[in-house]
Amino acid sequence: MVEGWDHPNSDLDLYVVSATSRHATPTGVRLLPLPTPEVDLVVHYEGSRRWDVESWRAEQVEQLLAKLEDLDDPEAVSTFALAYRETEILYRLSVAQPLLGDDWVADVRARIAESRLSWFLTVNAFNAADDLIDDSVGTLQSGDYVSSVLAAQKAFALTIDGLLYSKGHLSPNQKWRARKFADLQPAEISWDDYWAIETFADFSSSEPRLWVEAVLRRCEHIMSEVAL
Amino acid sequence: MSVPRRAIGTRVRRVGDIHYLARGPHVYELSELASLIWQLSDGTRSQEDIASEITAEYDVPPDVARRDLAQFLSQMTESGFIEV
Numbered sequence A: 001m002v003e004g005w006d007h008p009n010s011d012l013d014l015y016v017v018s019a020t021s022r023h024a025t026p027t028g029v030r031l032l033p034l035p036t037p038e039v040d041l042v043v044h045y046e047g048s049r050r051w052d053v054e055s056w057r058a059e060q061v062e063q064l065l066a067k068l069e070d071l072d073d074p075e076a077v078s079t080f081a082l083a084y085r086e087t088e089i090l091y092r093l094s095v096a097q098p099l100l101g102d103d104w105v106a107d108v109r110a111r112i113a114e115s116r117l118s119w120f121l122t123v124n125a126f127n128a129a130d131d132l133i134d135d136s137v138g139t140l141q142s143g144d145y146v147s148s149v150l151a152a153q154k155a156f157a158l159t160i161d162g163l164l165y166s167k168g169h170l171s172p173n174q175k176w177r178a179r180k181f182a183d184l185q186p187a188e189i190s191w192d193d194y195w196a197i198e199t200f201a202d203f204s205s206s207e208p209r210l211w212v213e214a215v216l217r218r219c220e221h222i223m224s225e226v227a228l
Numbered sequence B: 001m002s003v004p005r006r007a008i009g010t011r012v013r014r015v016g017d018i019h020y021l022a023r024g025p026h027v028y029e030l031s032e033l034a035s036l037i038w039q040l041s042d043g044t045r046s047q048e049d050i051a052s053e054i055t056a057e058y059d060v061p062p063d064v065a066r067r068d069l070a071q072f073l074s075q076m077t078e079s080g081f082i083e084v
Helices: A058-072 A082-095 A102-114 A118-140 A145-166 A174-184 A191-198 A207-224 B031-038 B049-059 B063-080
Strands: A014-018 A026-030 A038-046 A049-057 B011-016 B018-023 B026-031
Touching: A014 A026, A014 A058, A026 B011, A026 B026, A038 A082, A049 A058, A058 A082, A058 A102, A082 A102, A118 A207, A118 B011, A145 A174, A145 A191, A145 A207, A174 A191, A191 A207, A207 B011, B026 B031, B031 B063, B049 B063
Parallel strands: A014 A049
Antiparallel strands: A026 A038, A038 A049, B011 B018, B018 B026
């Protein structure tokens, strides 16, 4: 609801960040690669609406923010990694609607904005896209067109993810790619061109090579346009 | 007249206005002029078209633009970054 993308089956994601508390009877515990790894998860229903309530401790958020500072260290950056859930909570913090603790949220949000998180996510997505381009080119050369097509499509998706990260949208959830794209309207590629590739609209099974080459060229063009 | 085009499979990153290219064992940091040529080598412009754009952008004599362009494209073609 915060992003305005809810639908009848959406759950409500509620994050409770406090100094020390943990939930007494959690539905589950999520483990993150942090010095304090446990995050309690409680699933709750209000009528037919599901609530996912995550209980975080402020020190865990602090640990994540401290981790981001490694992105400023040329030696540490080469081995820097973020788990999906870490990226997701950073994204959530960057857009969340605070119910309490506005000042704390504002401070965290400012620190995320000042970090190189957007840059890291962009580079990471582009690197993964490049690996898939290599695979797509290789399988194309060996006549394995089906693998080449799939690798090209995935490379394109990652290129778009990287592009959207570079514009400051931090959500790692791929299901929102098109909505993010529509909101941001990046100059590097039009909606029509993006959607045609995303949905294989102009794919011809009799000419897969042409489609693959056009998609890969598009990926490389986008990556060459984004200033890191 | 040849129509240069960037070869698929080149890893490209842009930092500010500088492009970095990597392909196999070859890695290049492009100058501003080389970056412009790289961007213009999209398979729609002839070598002469690109030389004209260089002349207009950098205010250099056409023969100098053609010579520098030919030299750059030769090097990039040899290392597989550009197809002509």
